[in-house]
Amino acid sequence: MISYLVFAGTIAGFYALLSLGLVTAWGQGGLVNLGLVGFVGLGAYTSALLSGAAFPIWIDWIAAAVVSAAVGLALCFVVRNLRGDYLAIVTLGFAEILRLAETNEKWLTKGSDGISGIVAPLKSDLGESFPFFYLIMTWTLVGIVAFLLGCLLRSPFGRALRAVRDDEQIAAVAGKSVLRLKLQAFGIGAALSGLAGALYAHFTSYIAPDVFVVQLTIYIFLTVTVGGQTRLAGAVVGSIALVALLEASRFIAAAIPGLDAVQIASLREFAIAVTLILVMQLRPEGAFRMTNERSGLSASRAASESCYGKRAIVDDAT
Amino acid sequence: MSNLDRRTFLQAGLGVGGLMLSSSLSRSWAQQGDPIKIGLIIPLTGATSQFGATMAQAAKIAETEINAVGGVRGRPIQIVVEDDQSNPEAAVRAAHKLIDVDKVVAIGGSYASAVTSAIAPLCWDGKTVLLTSSGADSITKLPHDGYIFRTSPTVTLQGTSVGKYAVELGAKKMFFLGPQTPFAQSYIDIISGIFKATGGTGNGLVYEDKKSSYRSEVDQALKESPDVIVLGGYVPDTSVVLKDLYRAGYSGKKIGFSFGINDALTKAVPAEVSEGAYSLVPSAAENSEAYKRLISKMKRPSLDSYSCQVYDHVVLTSLALARATSGQANGTAVRDNLRAISEGEGKRLDDAAEALKAVVVGGQVNYDGPSGPLEFADNGDVKGVFFRYEQVEGGKLVVRKVG
Known part of the structure; x- marks a missing residue:
């Protein structure tokens, strides 16, 4: 049981990294990246291939993040004029292109056979305690990333990014470089996805193109929606909630009498959809709401404004 | 309902988690x-x-x-x-x-x-x-x-059996159509090899699954005028390929594997579309x-x-x-x-x-x-696996040979 919880906790850590990236790009930057899983795959393959070529693991992981970021920047630059649904469709397609490339470039990726036997750091030295080590390492990384992103998003960069999200034209008029801010936000999101992919590859020791399908993207969007799409804390709490839901539904669905295997499996998928609908109905802003920032110029204004702190949330949901 | 505050939300979450944990813990104390x-x-x-x-x-x-x-x-x-x-x-x-x-x-x-x-x-x-x-x-x-x-x-064994059976049926020119899987290319190589060894020819095409039409792939296959087409796909894509082959008027032999041509497939397509298609089924001995x-x-x-x-x-x-x-x-x-x-x-x-x-x-x-x-x-x-060779006849699979 303990080893199972440790494993589930590690998976939650990967999801948290992905969610932090999505909060930065989508929640804070307004860039809908439905191609998230493509960057996860890119990171996983980069790291797996480099480690296969006997590079040390820390280089593999940095390379995974850098390659994903670079490809993300290139994609974001190419589609810089697209917003909202259009960007979502293009990124979705891009992830599919990456998956097809992984499937067909057999000389590099071994095709749909996948790459097995990816070495994990210190696994042979640590033996039994390896899963604990990986859990702690993953969550330490999540902590570091969340702290750094927190600093970044509180800085003038974060404010400018939110301005771009809320209204590009106003941000541009105010002298902000809209394109550069978008590229940075998208790049950070892609880099974190790549890093999470690399961590996943070395943890499970096997990757194949089939691992990186759109289901994972949907999970991460669910995570971020449940947690609160603009909040880093929401990403972390949402990931834990999602993994708890995915895993708890196994035990709960199996305990319902009179269902056959297919019905139990379908019920689990159904539970996830119902959760999303319930969250959107009962608490569309997620567990952690968007916070409003005081400008620091007119501190008295906040109290007199009756809809202060509410209006903005409603508007932002669109 | 937005007054459901964060604390209640977290408490509810922890409650559900705890419940699940305790129920699964008690299960893991398994005894003789x-x-x-x-x-x-x-x-x-x-x-x-x-x-x-x-x-x-x-x-x-x-x-x-x-x-x-x-x-x-x-x-x-x-x-x-x-x-x-x-x-x-x-x-x-x-x-x-x-x-x-x-x-x-x-x-x-x-x-x-x-x-x-x-x-x-x-x-x-x-x-x-x-x-x-x-x-x-x-x-x-x-x-x-x-x-x-x-x-x-x-895969190697199944491919070899399909190839040998196609030769046995008198085919000379084989064309393989199948989705990108770990075994698609090995099938093409293995079956083509068997045909070439007996003086025939073999070629193939790997397609992307989940497409709604394989018209262009079918056209490309028929350009080589094969007398047998080996279908390497699963039920969803094989049923589309069969329909496109039927529309294109292909009248040669069709052979597939049991994961592609089976009861699910014969139910999914009209009887005239699947008519005559052979299927290779790993099986128990005859009359098991x-x-x-x-x-x-x-x-x-x-x-x-x-x-x-x-x-x-x-x-x-x-x-x-x-x-x-x-x-x-x-x-x-x-x-x-x-x-x-x-x-x-x-x-x-x-x-x-x-x-x-x-x-x-x-x-x-x-x-x-x-x-x-x-x-x-x-x-x-x-x-020592046996194979059952079945053929679709009037929308049903009929055993032709066991060996």
């Missing part, structure tokens, strides 16, 4: 006399799920049969089914649950090759036997320490009693080979554990005793209950199941 658990990871939802339902039913029948004669070592067996969602990532999570929480002695089922490759390392690390119905040759080349047993013939008994218990006219294999996964695990009279009932005991009850000089038995009774009294048993004679090479690959 509690059921011996056998895990199944099968596709119940998603793209590869066409056999999931019958796999689960077949396993349930095996469970009932074993428990009806007293179970294994005085303990009943219990099947724990998990869905792989047709996705290796989900399958890894399911496998961790089965190995760490349920402490299963073996995991059976595992159908898609990517799923099997993904969960295999967990199984040999966790000293749990993995019985698989996947075909990719790469699986048994993994460093599995004897923990993997494959009941499905490998075990197979007939299983389909009558499932109240079905026929059953796919994969569900038969899952039935055998449960039976093999139970028999192996029953033979290991001393020591713990765990994966290593299953691994070390599995060959002793499925092959060798022992008495050939094809009934799970009879075989179990014989094993319990110390008899030498060679169990042959509905999926075949179940003999394993050193690397875990199944040996």
Whole structure:
């Protein structure tokens, strides 16, 4: 049981990294990246291939993040004029292109056979305690990333990014470089996805193109929606909630009498959809709401404004 | 409802989590006399799920049969089914649950090759036997320490059989159409090789699955005017290819594999579209009693080979554990005793209950199941498989040859 919880906790850590990236790009930057899983795959393959070529693991992981970021920047630059649904469709397609490339470039990726036997750091030295080590390492990384992103998003960069999200034209008029801010936000999101992919590859020791399908993207969007799409804390709490839901539904669905295997499996998928609908109905802003920032110029204004702190949330949901 | 504050939300979440934890903890305190658990990871939802339902039913029948004669070592067996969602990532999570929480002695089922490759390392690390119905040759080349047993013939063997049968049917020019899978290119190479060796020609095309039309692929195939087309896909794409072949007026022979041309397919397309298509089915020996008994218990006219294999996964695990009279009932005991009850000089038995009774009294048993004679090479690959060659006739599959 303990080893199972440790494993589930590690998976939650990967999801948290992905969610932090999505909060930065989508929640804070307004860039809908439905191609998230493509960057996860890119990171996983980069790291797996480099480690296969006997590079040390820390280089593999940095390379995974850098390659994903670079490809993300290139994609974001190419589609810089697209917003909202259009960007979502293009990124979705891009992830599919990456998956097809992984499937067909057999000389590099071994095709749909996948790459097995990816070495994990210190696994042979640590033996039994390896899963604990990986859990702690993953969550330490999540902590570091969340702290750094927190600093970044509180800085003038974060404010400018939110301005771009809320209204590009106003941000541009105010002298902000809209394109550069978008590229940075998208790049950070892609880099974190790549890093999470690399961590996943070395943890499970096997990757194949089939691992990186759109289901994972949907999970991460669910995570971020449940947690609160603009909040880093929401990403972390949402990931834990999602993994708890995915895993708890196994035990709960199996305990319902009179269902056959297919019905139990379908019920689990159904539970996830119902959760999303319930969250959107009962608490569309997620567990952690968007916070409003005081400008620091007119501190008295906040109290007199009756809809202060509410209006903005409603508007932002669109 | 936005006054549902964060604290309530978190408390509710923790409450649900705690409840789940306590209920699963109490389960893991298993004692002697509690059921011996056998895990199944099968596709119940998603793209590869066409056999999931019958796999689960077949396993349930095996469970009932074993428990009806007293179970294994005085303990009943219990099947724990998990869905792989047709996705290796989900399958890894399911496998961790089965190995760490349920402490299963073996995991059976595992159908898609990517799923099997993904969960295999967990199984040999966790000293749990993995019985698989996947075909990719790469699986048994993994460093599995004897923990993997494959009941499905490998891709190489299936490809060779299809190629030889096509030649036997008098074909000279072969064209292969199949989706991008670990085995697509090997099929083309193997079958083309067989045709070239007998003076014919062979070529092929690998397509992307999940397309709604294969018109251009079919046109490309027909340009070479083949007299046999080998269909390497699964049911969803094969049914589309067959329809496009029918529209294009192709009148030559069509041969597919049992994962593509089967009862699900004949129900999915009009009878004239599938008419005459051959299917290669890994099978038990001709007129296998075990197979007939299983389909009558499932109240079905026929059953796919994969569900038969899952039935055998449960039976093999139970028999192996029953033979290991001393020591713990765990994966290593299953691994070390599995060959002793499925092959060798022992008495050939094809009934799970009879075989179990014989094993319990110390008899030498060679169990042959509905999926075949179940003999394993050193690397875990199944040996001596029979194939049933079936042909669609008026929307139904009719056996043409067993060999």
